[in-house]
Amino acid sequence: GRFGIYGGRFVSETLMPLILSLEEEYEKAKTDQSFWDEMNDLWTHYVGRPSPLYYAARMTEELGGAKIYLKRDELNHTGAHKINNVLGQIILAKRMGKTRIIAETGAGQHGVATATVCAKFGLKCVVYMGAHDVERQQPNVFRMRLLGAEVVPVTSGRGTLKDAMNDALRDWVTNVRDTFYCIGTVAGPAPYPAMVRDFQSIIGKEVRWQLPEQEGEGRLPDTIIAAIGGGSNAMGLFYPFLDDPSVKIIGVEAGGKGVNEKMEHCASLTGGRPGVLHGNRTYLLQDDDGQILEGFSISAGLDYPGIGPEHAWLHDTGRAEYVSITDKEALEAFQFSCRTEGIIPALEPCHALGHVMKLAPTLPKDHILVMNMCGRGDKDIFTVAKHLGFD
Numbered sequence: 001g002r003f004g005i006y007g008g009r010f011v012s013e014t015l016m017p018l019i020l021s022l023e024e025e026y027e028k029a030k031t032d033q034s035f036w037d038e039m040n041d042l043w044t045h046y047v048g049r050p051s052p053l054y055y056a057a058r059m060t061e062e063l064g065g066a067k068i069y070l071k072r073d074e075l076n077h078t079g080a081h082k083i084n085n086v087l088g089q090i091i092l093a094k095r096m097g098k099t100r101i102i103a104e105t106g107a108g109q110h111g112v113a114t115a116t117v118c119a120k121f122g123l124k125c126v127v128y129m130g131a132h133d134v135e136r137q138q139p140n141v142f143r144m145r146l147l148g149a150e151v152v153p154v155t156s157g158r159g160t161l162k163d164a165m166n167d168a169l170r171d172w173v174t175n176v177r178d179t180f181y182c183i184g185t186v187a188g189p190a191p192y193p194a195m196v197r198d199f200q201s202i203i204g205k206e207v208r209w210q211l212p213e214q215e216g217e218g219r220l221p222d223t224i225i226a227a228i229g230g231g232s233n234a235m236g237l238f239y240p241f242l243d244d245p246s247v248k249i250i251g252v253e254a255g256g257k258g259v260n261e262k263m264e265h266c267a268s269l270t271g272g273r274p275g276v277l278h279g280n281r282t283y284l285l286q287d288d289d290g291q292i293l294e295g296f297s298i299s300a301g302l303d304y305p306g307i308g309p310e311h312a313w314l315h316d317t318g319r320a321e322y323v324s325i326t327d328k329e330a331l332e333a334f335q336f337s338c339r340t341e342g343i344i345p346a347l348e349p350c351h352a353l354g355h356v357m358k359l360a361p362t363l364p365k366d367h368i369l370v371m372n373m374c375g376r377g378d379k380d381i382f383t384v385a386k387h388l389g390f391d
């Protein structure tokens with residue numbers, strides 16, 4: 001469960017037996033064909049996989065450089081990539097005899113995915129969500145409640161994802177017997193970062209066979225790019241390509257109001273340094289005394305002052321490049337996607353698109369760039385309308 005010095009399992013003693021039994025259950029499932037048969041059946045018939053790999057001709061034309069492909073995980077059931085991971089964790093939870101599922105959520109997509117799968121399997125669902133995020137992702141709060149989940153607003157800190165994860169962990173420590181904590185990103189104590197990455201890798205695995213169908217036998221992407229909150233949609237796209245050196249890998253963090261000493265951003269790699277939070281060692285936004293900072297982003301799903309430990313390792317080893325895009329650039333990308341391709345994107349992938357808009361024009365026309373369109377924008381239309389003065 002280590003990625004260089006990153007990762008690990010920094011949890012209280014009360015959680016260790018549960019964590020060890022989860023690790024045992026996951027190790028067994030990894031080589032259990034019936035587990036993957038069930039996953040593939042649900043990914044196909046419930047989620048609607050494979051998600052399309054779509055050639056964005058008008059984006060490509062307008063930017064005048066690289067060929068842009070969008071991996072359409074926003075077309076999954078519930079509207080984002082989150083359900084890829086939730087299915088795997090809840091099948092494990094059932095195998096462990098757990099009847100109560102808890103989750104943290106920021107954008108509400110992970111919360112909706114968890115509530116959805118709990119409804120499908122008839123499990124109790126409790127979702128912790130920062131009060132600020134309850135406000136800015138209202139459509140998802142309604143969806144969670146309609147799906148039968150209890151949504152617990154969290155008022156500590158700035159009322160965002162970090163605070164929600166704190167309270168989910170507290171609940172878990174209190175209810176280890178009957179409760180499974182479904183973590184929504186590649187963070188947390190081992191084995192979560194590797195397990196979530198493995199479930200999300202369906203994204204990159206599909207791209208490996210979908211691109212040659214459209215670009216010729218054996219064709220690999222030249223660049224792959226994804227937005228990063230904790231980093232799960234990015235690891236899902238990146239992981240199957242880590243051993244292809246010709247594939248350039250770029251992760252895009254939330255630049256908020258700008259990456260500077262005011263720390264009004266969530267670019268943990270660019271503006272942070274190694275520390276321990278939520279059970280793992282990784283890059284974190286922290287002050288000189290090691291106090292974790294609140295961070296800032298227009299996007300609830302990227303509004304997290306940490307990052308998955310595998311990204312910290314890919315950053316230090318240089319296998320992946322990490323950049324950031326500001327709120328303002330993300331809003332411009334939002335409008336660009338609507339106008340050129342008729343796709344209303346979630347504010348999270350808008351950060352990846354913001355960087356595509358800078359990078360594509362500098363690349364030759366035969367350079368193939370694949371970007372994770374990891375979520376749809378229905379949850380964000382009120383935020384964007386306000387910023388554009390529509391309301």
Ligand SMILES: CC/C=C(/N=C/c1c(COP(=O)(O)O)cnc(C)c1O)C(=O)O
Nearest residue numbers: 106109110184229230231232233301375
């Ligand atoms: C687990 C907390 C993160 C959430 N969402 C994060 C998110 C992200 C960032 O999460 P990662 O893929 O894990 O970096 C990207 N795209 C969409 C559409 C998202 O909703 C959530 O609660 O829905």
